[in-house]
Amino acid sequence: MEKVFLADNIFTGHHKIYLDTLKSIYYTENVSKELSFSNNKFSFDYYFCRRDFINLVYERSQKKSNSNEDIIHFLYLDNLYTNPSSLKKIKDFKIVGTLHHYPQNKIKMKLFKHFSEKLDKIVVHSEYIKQILSKENILNVEVIDYPSFYDYRSLPNKVKLKEEMMIPKDKIIISALGGTRYDKGLDLLLESFKLIPTKMKNRILLNIVGKEEDFSKEYIRERAIKYNIEYRTDLGYVNDKDFMSNVVVSDLIILPYRSIFTGNSGPMTEAIVNHIKVLGPSSGNIGYLIDKYNLGITFIQEDIVSLAKALIYFLENNSEVNSDFHQRVTIESFVRSYKDVYENL
Structure with a gap:
């Protein structure tokens, strides 16, 4: 097998674990x-820094390459394609690029289409994004589902975790996981609680976990008092064990995301792999996956009335998830699918 050279410019968070996982393939x-x-x-500088990064990757790959069949894989196209001329100098390599979020306007889509013509294969993480690109006649696209990179085997069961986290056994745990960014719509979720009957709210513990960003702890407290929401927060750095624990204790993972959020949802992936129901917007990639694979309940995006109705429906019809989609979001499936892409090139 020829070599595959892996390239990213970000070494933190999911970028690091994504790269480290692909490094496990022996020819990368x-x-x-x-x-x-x-x-x-x-x-x-906006254009020069992107061009210089690609040139640096090319030079490093050239020094290590022994074949004109080798591959360069850019792991994060999202911050590269807006400089469409930056791939001009790359020769004697096949080029793979992974796109995590689809272009949201006509200008960006035009730039990406031009960029895509220089790629041998584009990897996306959902069928929905592939369909959007296909409509633009971008056809060199492969879907590899974004996996869960966590190992839950070391955790105790849900009952034991609730005891350790001092969460009442009789509460239904609805979790909003991840940073409190505007695009993730935590404010919409809190507002929707004013439309839920008090008797139902009394059954819920709203579990808010992640980095404190656009919406502060004080903002959450004020809204919780105003709308009579029982809640717990863990705002700040959350290590892997604590994050996994907050996933496992959940009865529902809720994604009140605004329409400006176009990527894959990490909390949704963790819900899927743990057979936990998801509540998310009906439009976009998230809604596509929930509806097609029976992963939970959808609501009209950015509509607090629809969101409240979906929550009420969940409380009245709390059935188990009946889907085998979890098999597609394992690390084993992820690595196997990338090996297929590389080897088919």
Whole structure:
């Protein structure tokens, strides 16, 4: 097998574990370089830094390559394709790129389409994104489902975890996991509780866990008092064990995301792999997956009335998830699918 050179410019969070997982394939080699890219599109540096990163990856790969059948894999196209001329100099390699979020406007889609013509294969993490690209006549696309990178085998069961976390056994745990960013819609979720009958609210513990960002702990407290929400928060750095524990104790993972959120949801993946029901917007990639694979309940995006109705429906019809989609979000499936992409090239 020829070599596959893996390239990213970000070494933190999911970027790191994504890269480390692909490094486990014996014929891959890491040629990444940690670099900050300018976000000022009116600056020459915006284009130069992206071009320089790609040139650096090419030079590193050239030095290690012994075949014109070798592959360069850019693990995060999202911050590269807006400089469509940056792949011009790459020769003698096949090029793979992974796109995590689809372009949201016509200009970005045009830029990506131009960029895609220089790629031998584009990997996306949902059938929904592949369909969007197909409508733009971008056809060199392969779907590899985004996996759960966590190992839950060391955790105690749900009952024991509730005891350890001092969560009442009789409460239905509805979890909003991840940073309290505006695009994740925590404010919409809190507002929706004013439309839920008090008797039902008394059954719920709203579990909010993640980095404190746009919505502060004080904001959450004020809304919880106003709308009579029983809640617990863990805002700040959350280590892997605590994150996994908060997934496992959940009866529902809720995704009140705004329409500006277009990627895959990490908490949704963790819910799927643990057979936990998901409540998310009916539109976009999340709604597509929930409806097609029977993963939970959907609501009209950014509509608190629809969100409240979906919560009430869940409380009245709390059946188990009946889906085999969890088999597609394992690390084993992820690695096997990437090996297929590489070897077919």
